Amino acid sequence: MLELKNLTKYYGKRLILDNINLTVNDGEIVSIVGPSGGGKTTLLRCISGLESISSGEILIDASPFDPYRNTTNESVIGVVFQEFQLFPHLSVLDNITLAPKMVLKHGKAKAEEDAQKLLDRLSLGNKGHLYPYQLSGGQKQRVAIARALAMNPKILCYDEPTSALDPALRQEVEDLILSLKRDGMTQIVVTHDVPFAENIADKMLKVKPLED
Incomplete structure (x- = not known):
């Protein structure tokens, strides 16, 4: 189980994520949705350890975990990037x-x-x-x-997995994510595609841009 407790992220003095709380149970699919600039990808990068958090806490199975400073060889959280990055x-x-x-x-x-x-x-x-x-x-x-x-990985994260795909391939990705769920994989999906998110998700987190 993944838990975010009061996760906050600043870039300089700009607040991007403000006290985000989220629980992702084992085997669940959670979709993070919202408009551009709402912090979806930043949140995913914090969860996966590509960005440090400014404050708050990340827990795996009730134990504190810092993905940014994880130095073991164990891949706790995997990421599928928007541009594939092959x-x-x-x-x-x-x-x-x-x-x-x-x-x-x-x-x-x-x-x-x-x-x-x-x-x-x-x-x-x-x-x-x-x-x-x-x-x-x-x-x-x-x-x-x-x-x-x-x-x-224990948890697999996706950044906009359907953004570059036509409708037929979008369905293919949806089917694949659901098949991984049947295998017990815990998954977090960042997307602006609300119908896609609704089709796959056990629950959704909606984020929006913070006012300056």
């Missing part, structure tokens, strides 16, 4: 196995075996040898998800 010079398989080999210290054979299982699961079984430029937007999205899952 390495263009690496194959699909290498994109997925890089972090498990470098961070988790998995051997090449194990990392590739685990990656292939993820590719098969995400209907990308024959794409491991391809490079990102050879993939469609939907395929890149699934590779990004596979890369995050390869680190065995």
Whole structure:
């Protein structure tokens, strides 16, 4: 279980997030929705450790946890970025196995075996040898998800997972997120797409820009 208690974030003197409280139970999908400038992505970056928080507390299973300063090899929180951020010079398989080999210290054979299982699961079984430029937007999205899952996170976060996709691929991502829920994955989804959020979420957190 993830808990945010009075999470506050400033950039300089500008207040971005003001005393956010949120509980995400194991296996839940929580959607964070709101207009641009409301702090959705900043909140996700704080949860995932890409940004430090100014004050407040983050807890995992009732124990204080600072994702920004997490120095263990354990990937507690994984992130699927809006622009995928795949390495263009690496194959699909290498994109997925890089972090498990470098961070988790998995051997090449194990990392590739685990990656292939993820590719098969995400209907990308024959794409491991391809490079990102050879993939469609939907395929890149699934590779990004596979890369995050390869680190065995307890919680998986998405930043605007449907923003660059057409309606058919949007449905594909929705189905994938729900299938991961059936497998017990806890997920947090930042999106401006309210109908999409309503379709997938067990609960929603609405954020809005703070007045100056």
